[in-house]
C-alpha cells in the first residue's frame with residue numbers, strides 16, 4: 473500500500489496557522505513525523521483559508537523538501553496552484569486532482585506529462601459525485617480513454633472513486649469498494665486506485681475504527697494507495713497485517729517491525 477499522509481492540510485488549524493505565519497519548523501516537524509511513521513508520500517494542501525494559494529503552495533513545497541525527499545501530492549482545486557507547485561518540486565510528484573470532465577482532464581494530462589507527474593483523477597464531473605458503481609465505472613472509462621488518446625500511461629493514473637462519509641451516504645460504500653476492484657479491468661496496463669480514507673468517518677464518532685475497517689475492506693478489493701493519517705498506529709498496524717494476509721509480504725513473527733524496516737529510509 474502506498475501511504476500518502478493527509479496531515480499537511482490547511483484544513484487542520486495548526487497547519488493553517490503555520491502557513492499564515494510561515495512557520496517552517498511546524499511544517500518540517502510534521503513532515504518528518506509522517507515519514508517516520510510510514511508515509512511514502514505527503515499530500516500538500518494549503519486549505520480553504522489560504523488567500524494566496526500559489527505562494528503558500530510553493531512555500532510548503534520548499535519547506536517540506538528541505539527536510540524529506542518523499543514524493544509530494546499537490547492537492548488543490550486550482551491548476552495554477554498545482555503547476556507552480558510542480559515547478560518548485562525537486563522530487564517526484566502526484567497531481568491531486570482532476571475531475572473526469574474532458575476539457576479539464578486534457579489540461580491536467582498535458583501538465584502531468586510536462587512535469588513527469590502521476591495524476592489522481594476523481595470519478596466525478598460537472599453533474600457531481602456519482603450515486604452508484606456503474607456511473608463511477610463510466611467516468612473511470614472516460615478518464616482512461618482520455619489518457620490513452622493523449623499518450624499518457626494508464627498506470628500513472630490513480631482513479632479515486634470518491635469516498636463519502638458513512639453517516640450521510642451509507643448505501644454508497646459497498647459500490648465504492650466494488651468500483652475499486654472493477655477499475656482495474658478498464659485498461660492495460662491497469663490504472664492505480666486511491667482513496668481519501670478519512671472522508672469515510674467525517675462527522676462520525678469512532679473515527680479510527682471506521683477508518684481502519686474501511687481500509688481493510690478496500691485493501692481486499694485491491695486498493696493501491698490511500699491518503700490517511702499514518703500517526704494512527706492501529707490503522708497502520710491493520711494496513712500492514714492486511715498486506716500480510718494478502719500475501720504482499722512474507723510472514724515472520726515480527727512482521728510489523730520487518731515491514732517498517734523494509735520501508736525506512
Ligand code: THG
Pocket residue numbers: 478479481483484485515547568569592632634635667668669670671674675699
Ligand atoms: N481524494 C483525494 N484527495 C483528497 C481527498 C480525497 N484530499 C483531501 C481529503 N480528501 C483527504 N484528506 C483529509 C484530511 C483531513 C480529513 C479528511 C481528509 C479530516 N480532517 C478533520 C475533520 O474534517 O474532521 C479535521 C480535524 C481538525 O481540524 O483537527 O477528517 O477524497 N484525491
